Amino acid sequence: MAHMGPVELMLLGRTLMKIGEQALPSAGGGERTVVIVMSDVYDHPGTTVGEVAVRTGLPQSAVSNAVARLRSVGSVLAGPDPADRRRQLLHRNPEPTARQREVAAVDITAAVAGALGEHRPADLTEVLAALETLGRHLTRH
Template structure:
C-alpha cells in the first residue's frame, strides 16, 4: 500500500484523489454481501453508493437529475435506484407537478438490510488494507478516519416525515 504524507501542506490534489480511491475500496470491502450474492450485482456497488449519496443530499430528485449531478448514465442510475428501493433504502413517489415523473427520496423507515449495512464495521477490511491486525495501529487509523468523516462528511438530510 502506498504511504501518504502526514502533513496537509504536503498532500496535493492527485494524492488526495488516490487516497479517496483507496478509502472507497476499503469501504466496498467492508460492506456485507448483498442478498443473492455479489455476482448478481458485480461492478455496481460503487454506482449504488454514489446514487445513494446524491439522493441523501438532494431528496425528491428525478432519475435524470441524479444522472446529471453524478455524471452517471441514466440507465445506471435507474438500476441503482431499483437496487436501493429493493433494499428498502429509498422510495419513489409521483412528482406532484408531473404525475408521469417519479421522485426519489430516502425511505422513512430503516429496512433490515440498511440497518445491517450501517452496522457493519471496517476492522477486517482496514486490517487487510494496512497489512496488519495490530490493535494499536487499527485504533490509530480508525480514529483518524473518524475525525476525517466528522469533519468532511456532509450531514445527511433527514428522511421526510410521513
C-alpha cells in the same frame, strides 16, 4: 509529514472506496453505484433519475438500476411529480431499513487492517480513529 495535495487526496479517496467495498456485505454487485446514487438522492430530496445521472456522471441506465435496487429494499421512496405525473420524485426513506441496519453493523477493522498490511498493525488504532474523525466532520449522513 508529506503534504496532502489534491492528487493525494483523490488517491486516498480511491483507496478508502476500495476498503469500503471490501468491508461492505455483498448484495449482488454494483454496490459502488448504489452507494453513489443513494448518497445523491439523500443530498437532493425530490430529485429524478435523470437529475441523479447528470450530477453523478453515471449512465441513466445504471442510475435506474440502482434506484430499482434501493426502492426494492426500501432505502429510497418514489412518488409522482405534481408538475408531471409521469415522472417519479425520489426521496430518502426516513425509517432505517434492514439492509441499512446490516451495513451499519459491519466492523471495518479487518478491511482497514488488510489495507495496512502485516507490516503496520500498530497503526490500526490510529487509522481507525482518524477515519472516525473524518467521518464525523466530512459526511452528512
